[in-house]
Amino acid sequence: MGSIIERIKKLTLWRYLCQLTSTVIISLPFFPAMRQFCVPAFHCHSCPWSMFACPIGVIANFAQIRLFPFITVGILGLVGTFGGRIICGWVCPFGLLQDLLGKITRAKVRIPYVLTYTKYAVLIGLVLLVPYSFPASDYRFCRLCPAGTLESTIPRAFLGEVTTFGFNFFLRIAILAGVLLLAIISTRGFCRTLCPLGAIFSIFNKFSVFRLKVTHPKCHAGCTACAKVCPVQIHPVKQLNDAECIRCLDCTATDHIKLGTG
């Protein structure tokens, strides 16, 4: 178990570096903003420093004006086809924040698997149906998004650009506080239960080009080595390439599971 922990530490370090690099690229204005295009990661394009559009924001905006976002769907579909939820584990800035908050305490709440279906309801309801049916609604996803509150509402409030502090402002702050608390007491609670982008990528997890494979000839369901290290509380062998797997690859440290194309 000791060598497994060492390997996971190395993997985690690489993962944090990768997430940090993508966060810097997405969030800092090295080039003129290219908000015509989205990056397949959950962030807020309303952030004063954001360079690219958020795919969920684009989908919601297109639903609002009743158009089909061909390019965004194409990009998300291609990324999902190749790696499933690998973006959740290795690229997403909001995932990095949750990973870091998760370090605060080791005691974790187990999220019932049935709650993971909520994110599909969020995707269909708040991202698609509400903007489509009620374009002026204050309760479409972007108006409630915790990433939007963190990256846009709060910085803009400090910059003096938010002038009304009504019910919706405090509702957004309450949602963000709830999500951050969830990140502390569980691992990737938001990604597993509420993230609409995670819901899209999870559809591809089972059959994507790169996916997990059990390689150890003696691997059996009774062994729980991989389940013990899985941050999203699934059994990587029994639930191989499950929709909740964020492809963090921690289970590959056990040498019984590998990422491959087969």
Place this chain on the structure above:
Amino acid sequence: MPQSYQNRQIVRPIILVVLSLLFVGLILFSALKVKYQLDDNPTSEPKITQLSLTDSVIRNEQGKLINPNKSQPGGGADRDACPT
């Protein structure tokens, strides 16, 4: 090796190729063909994306796409993205 497993091994690459072609096709289709009529001017999807982020594309009562911020610099594209 069970027959069903072998069948799945054959079907999966086909599904992956078809899906990849479909998604690449969507991007190419948008880049080459798709033009939306915004204020009766043909406008590409990336431009619509950029304008939609600043609430600069809406549908009017007749269902036509219009830009309420047409008079602003960049047709509203230079505004801050959707103030939240």
